[in-house]
Amino acid sequence: MINMHIRSGLSFLVVLGALAAPLPASADETCNSPHTTALIKGQEDYVHVWVLGVKGLGDESDKLVTVDVNPASKDYAKVVHSLSVGGRGEAHHGGFTDDRRHLWAGRLDDNKIFVFDIGTDPAQPKLVNTIADFADKTGFVGPHTFYALPGRMLVQGLSNTRDHGGRTGMVVYNNKGEFVARYEMPTGEHNGVAADGYGYDIGINPQKNALLTSSFTGWNNYMMDFGKLVQDAEAMKHFGATMVMWDLKAMKPQKVMSVPGAPLEIRWSLRDGDNWALTAAALTSKLVLIKQDAAGEWQAKTVADIGDPAKIPLPVDISITADAKGLWVNTFMDGKTRYFDISNPEAPKQVYEKVIGAQVNMVSQSWDGKRVYFTSSLLANWDKRDAADEQFLKLYHWDGKELTEQFALDFYKLQLGRAHHMKFSARPKQGAAHDAATQARLSRR
């Protein structure tokens, strides 16, 4: 959050100095919406992990697990809070509201969206709202990405209620959780490209009025057993093969780009003025660059292989560094994380790799890039089986050359479940106006 300065005695030079201060960051620590405030530039205090409940394990429920990650804390590397939401509905991703007071987290099977109050006491999140009519209200299924807009939350669906295939759309809610609007992903022919109507991730570049979406697959596939899925030739035809550039203001598709192989996470370069984003195509194991050409038109092109595509390493989550010079890419099947030098985004080069576990999915890094967190679960029915079904949160330190493990929490031994999406938080340094004590402070000032 931006700090204000003292009222009196402010000179021209101070104002000038303030103007010369570094840009407010245009993105969160890893991948949040650039419209989320209160970025954590220093040490994060907590990591919140959205966890899939497992039958026969603990209370069997999906839950939000809070881990203390501040090395100065007596509870460092310990689970300090676990909030079960009831049932198992394929817990998946989450995202903060613009003011970072609330974390929205979704379930891909029963379509419930849970809203947690993180701002009041991040050590003890509270469930304050449950949106249970996402599918009924919108016709979409699988609330996946939660992307903050000013005063609103943009939610990307994965599927639909008609056939549970991949055609889907986006939904806007206000921060109170009230429905505002829905937008279908484009279908049909668009300048020679067949728009598949699929969705997955959302990424926004406000300077360009650019909303970029990617495409995955529908409920029929993501809820299917993975071993069965890959043997089902017909099912394997139903994966996304497009990315769409939208006019953000108008919420209208501007260009559909062919990107075969299920392009997943979208990471815009966070450098001011940059006009490019990267994604990883899961099935073709390619890094794809989306960038404006000399004429200002958006183009998608493959710029690197991720591992050996012939071995189908299945790239999953990616995380871009704040300076847009490095990119972590996780590959689920071999449990590796791979670091790419993207100083030239037209030609990324892998410069490091390390096995994190038998399987690895999500990666989130601190703003300075020195701490990198990993979790293990992809989807309940896609995770590996038996001994390879490791479920963890791990923290590594990155010195630019080597990842060094700091702690590993076994989410099965802790009776928690499958560890999926991570979000950071920090203890508040201010009192909020909605808090009674702060109201009193404000009144006394």
Next chain:
Amino acid sequence: MPADWRIRAVACVLLAALDALHTSGAIAAASLEPTSGAPRQQFVPPAPGTYALPPIQQVPQGRVVDIDGRERAFWRYTTGRVTLLSFMYTYCVDPVGCPLAFATLNTVRERLLARADLARRVQLVSLSFDPGNDDPQTMRRYAGDLAAHNSAVRWHFLTTRSVEALKPLLDGLGQDVSVELDDRGKPTRVLSHMMKVFLIDASGRVREIYSTAFLLSEVLLNDIETLLLE
């Protein structure tokens, strides 16, 4: 000239200058990168009336106080015309906070004044975060000539009687604010808040919300015109 006014004026002049330089392209993008917190528009926005702005939420009820000390219902300032509303406090000097909102609203005002067909259908509202400091007299000094009753584009500078009166407006609009504490945990005179400007239709419904990255005067004008074309 009061200190508050000088601070705001300096910030605004600098921001306006920076904005002008952005627009003219007189400064290379690379040289602006470390110095500007103001948003930059690198696109041609869609034309007014070619897109929709779905209602986001209703403006909450409450009581506010104008620069003449009159207490009135908040709806008087958020209905009847298209409204741009911004929370602020008079001594805020964060370059991408209140001064940026002020500078942008002022730019919008000037451009509206050149559009007689639009000007009288739009109003601006600045509402203080800090009723303890920003009483009607302070708001009057802050407003200066901008609050003139005979201006085609009315700009209302408002405060509240108390934090208790302010709170439902903040909560209803989803505007955060917090008091910065010093090292000993004591409240300072610094307020932290996310900068937001609310676009409200004549029926009192919020139709767009702009945070720093979106606060582009040309886009605001197009959005205003889009609502007026409905």
